Amino acid sequence: MPDTPNDRIETFYEVMRAQGISRRSFMKYCTLTATALGLGPAFVPKIAHAMETKPRTPVIWLHGLECTCCSESFIRSGHPLAKDVILSMISLDYDELLMAPSGLAAQAVLEETIAKYKGNYILAVEGNPPLNEDGMFCISGGKPFVDKLKRVAKDAKAIIAWGACASYGCVQAASPNPTQATPIHKVITDKPIIKVPGCPPIAEVMTGVITYMVTFDRMPALDRQGRPLMFYSQRIHDKCYRRPHFDAGQFVENWDDEGARKGYCLYKVGCKGPTTYNACSTVRWNEGVSFPIQAGHGCIGCSEDGFWDQGSFYDRVTDITQFGVEANADRVGLAAVGVVGGAVAAHAALSALKRAQQKAVGQSNAAKAAKEEA
């Protein structure tokens, strides 16, 4: 490691050279990064310049109420490799999962990092704080996680919400949400928050977001919900390789039918691809090996807000839980049509009866009048 004064953070380049990476490999890395971010060759020298001059970005990675699937995904990133991100690009000073110290030593690191890089570090949050019972459902370092989150967020430059937990709440927030698990944007309201939803998010999406932020020293462009546009601006459906079968009207009807064998569209067996914004159908998983639809199972929409409470993963017209009983739009609609149709029929019959009655009265009156006249 090059000799640097204690108060200065090394640049990416310094760290990479210290790890024995040649200048040539460094330039290759910059080219690959530019390509991964969808940038032209003109950006390669810019990225190289940034990495030579900018200090590494300190990152504090906290774990709240979660299952660690985000971290599991993250460490499998192939482009860039997670080790490159952790060892070269960012200075991952505190990560409860990926750090050597424990106990008081770990807590000391956290305090030190906050003090040293006040207002300059990125806070990455995996999981969310449960607020019920004063946050007692998630204790970290002997204190409620929500306190720790607020404390670390206070001096952060920006916050990354990893996964559906931090972004939206996810399964631990499923109705009736006994622990009151709450997405972080409802707890931290005074900091820019980037949502990287998914359960988990795609590894390359996670490292891609970090790469963008450290390279350009700014937030990526976000959509209305705070998700990076470069990965969440299109639906799975828009880039799905089974899309021609959708347009043709060729669907898998059952899991063991001919359509399933031929790789037809999974829309009728509940695929949520048409309503899910994510990069699965382009970036795919495990270094581009596959993704759920390619493996023959519909998308469950894990990167969408509320997916855990939206009924079956295998229905297209899903259940409406608001009614308290299991019902979907079609069942409710058909029931309404049935009731109204029945009521109309009954009303029509009654109307006809009434009219016949009135006619009879009218005719007898007319007959009476005619008789009197005569």
Next chain:
Amino acid sequence: MASEPDVAGTPATPFHKAGTHKQTSVYVYEAPVRIWHWVNALAILVLCVTGYFIGEPLPSFTAQEATYQFFFGYLRFVHFAAGMVLTVGFFGRLYWAFVGNHHARQLFTFPFWSRHFWAEVWFEIRWYLFMAKEPKKYEGHNPLAQLAMFFFITVATVFMIITGFALYAEGQGMDHWMYKAFGWVIPLAGNSLDVHMLHRMGMWAMVVFVIVHIYVAVREDIMSRQSIISTMISGHRTFKDDRPD
């Protein structure tokens, strides 16, 4: 009814002459309103049928390889096209509310603060519950019909246009002006699937309205003291008697 002579009570003549009746007609629905009504009806029919099968597709069939078969795509196209017709028609109808006769405005407003209006609504409810002996005569919509039109046509159509365009904009992409204009609906409802569900509930509300609307139109044409169905064809409201109200 029995105290006054009516058509049923007059002596039969060999010819179907109008005789001395002073049956008058009022020109209520101008041509643009009538054209809009029937175009809108057709659009709603097409939208409901195609929309139902977009959510619950017909059984798969394979006439050709997927590259050459575009059945579901055409179904969706018809739905979108009918949606555009409905939208343009709605705005055309809105325009006519400003330049047309005063009956053309009934669809978009109702006198919420008028005690008299609600009294008339109550009377109409009693008429439909067989509690009133004789209906009243109205040149335009009766107050209950006006309420139903306002909520099931005006409000519901606006709802369907907004949710429909939000869903259509998703296919156009986030860069499209349509997404910029309607994309806010999606996070407001929760997510895209929620918007789909709400749009579908809207369809069922429309179907319920159509059933009631057609039934009531036929019933009133027979049982009320005025024309209903022919009015939406000729524009003229004719009355079956000359008694007041």
